Amino acid sequence: MSGRAEMPADASRRTFLFLQxxxxxxxxxxxxxxxxxxxRVKRINFCPGDWLHWHGARTRSFKGKTDAWPTHIAEFLEREGITDLVLHGDQRIYHKAAITEASKRGIRVFVTELGLLRSGWMTLERExxxxxxxxxxxxxxxxxxSNRAGxxxxxPRFPKSVALEIAPDVVYNLANVFLKPLYPNYQRHTLYPPVLEYLRGAWRLSTERRRDxxxxxxxxxxxxxxxxYFIFPLQLEGDFQLRAHSPYKSFAEVIETVVTSFAKNAPRTSQLVIKTHPLDVGFENWPALVADLKSRHRLTxxxxxxxxGRLGDLFDGASGLVTLNSTAGVEAMQAGVPVKSLMPAHYDIKGMTHQGDLSSFWSSPEGPDLELLSDYLRAIAATVQVRGSIHNRDGVEAAARNMAQRILDLSVNEPGAFSAFPPRLEKARALGVPL
Known part of the structure; x- marks a missing residue:
């Protein structure tokens, strides 16, 4: 059952708060x-990197400790008469508390993320x-x-600029390192020290041609x-899809789960192809873990x-793809590859993904209904995806314009794509997801 769409409010009566x-x-x-x-527009900055992206008369800074943030944001929402909250990702420590306080007050919440579709799309969803x-x-x-969307x-639009993908990340995180005294209590949402991560990333980049x-x-x-053969693409250890939207403490547990199931249940003639994430800089040493599992299960x-290499190069001829909940599942289904999502991903829908357990996937993978997949892609493009990209100069302008218009019109998750309760949450909780 979808919730009823709100009528657009008078713009002069709306006060927006932007977080990270x-x-x-x-x-x-x-x-x-x-x-x-x-x-009216407000912004709260939490670190020097935030300040670099947006500072001026309409911005404020929060420099307190994280345990003071829930009270601070509750008072700010009340004092400033905030009607709409906008933030990127819903599981960062500051964002989770802000969403909780906003929900108590009936404040609209708009969450952005990189696009489910490639390329040239961004995600914009309510709540x-x-x-x-x-x-x-x-x-x-x-x-x-889909029928209503037309x-x-x-x-494809807005091709990715490598410079716009890498440079802003480096500038943001190095500013937070070297200017930390300006925001001494800031708690970053990433796992690893940025300088060390960049050094390892630079080394990985230098070996890319040889590895490819x-x-x-x-x-x-x-x-x-x-x-x-089956494909198993790895995800990043710091990905909130793992940390918040799954019960696993580390992706090492996911790897062990998949390899163990493959050893017990897959046809003896089949192979499992495990592929690293393109942004993985090697902190976890997955090759050593995989080598140990191969030895233990006699899977050499x-x-x-x-x-x-490129994940897409493996799709032609693949028997299936297993994923925790990566958007790689969408790309695989578009290529006609059966997909098993261990967690209830956005696209984990009966008729599109394998609905049986993992053990049954190896011998009887359920392929996607391509007509339903087409409807799904059209439906998300019309309701929760927006044209634009943060990795292209024209794409940023388009994303800002299109997102602002959708928010003003209150057409996010419309037409008819807003359920009264998160429809994936009950299943996720049954699987141990701590939400």
Whole structure:
């Protein structure tokens, strides 16, 4: 059952509060769009990197300890008469508390994230993402939304600029390191020290060509063997999809779960291809873990570890893809590959993904209904995806303009894509997800 859409409110009566955004000028530009429409706009900064992206008369800083933040944000929402809250990601420590306090007061919450669609899209949802998404997960509702949405232009736009992907991240995090005395109590949401992460990342980049060349050889050998194979793409240890939207404490537990199940249940002629995430800088030493599991389960000839390359190169001929809850599942289904999501991902919908347990997937993977998948893609594009990109200069302008307009119109999750209760949450909790 979808919630009833609100009528757009008079812009002059709306007061927006922006918290942390993506590492780009997106939020500042969105704020300018909303100001031009007659709204009031506020921003709270938590660290020097936030300040670099947006500072001035309409901004404030929170420099207290995190345990003081819930009281601070509650008082701020009341004092400033906030009607709308905008933030990037819903599981950061500051954002979780802000959403809780906003919900108590009936304040609208808009959450942004990188796009579920590639390329040139951003995500914009009401109230929450992933497990907490209000987007329906029932085929009939999705088809109805798709029919109302009509045709969507999916042509790729706003090609990614590597400079705009890397440079803002480096500047933001190094500012937080070297200017920490200005915000001494800031608690970052990332796991690893930025300087060390960049050093390891630079080393990984220097070995990329060699690693990609080896991966191409491994894929050629895999195809030449004629053996059926399953793909298992790894996710980042710091990803909130793991930390908040799953019961696992480390991705090491996910790897052990998948490899153990494969050893027990997969056909003896099949292989498992484990591929690293392109942004993984090697803190966890997955090759050593995989080597140990291969030895323990006597899978030396049946598990292939790829440390580089493109995931899409594996789709042609794959028997299936297993994922915790990565958006790689959407890409795989678009290529016609059966997908098993261990957690109730946004796209984990009957008719699209394998609904049985993992043990049954290896022998009888359920492929996606391509017509339903098409409806799903059209439905999310019309309701919770917005054209634009933070990794392209024109894309940032488009994203700011399109997001601001959708927020002003109160057309986010519309038409009809807002459930009264997060439809994935009950299943996720049954699986041990701590939400």
């Amino acid at each position: 955004g993506p590492l780009s000028p997106l939020y500042k530009k969105m704020g300018a769009e909303l100001l031009a429409a007659g709204c 929450g993402l992933a497990t907490l998404s209000r987007f329906p997960n029932e085929a009939g509702a999705i088809r109805a939304i 045709e969507i232009d999916f042509a 060349r080896l991966v191409r050889q491994q894929i050629e050998a895999l195809r030449a063997s004629g053996s059926p 000839e049946r598990v292939v570890f790829l440390d580089g």
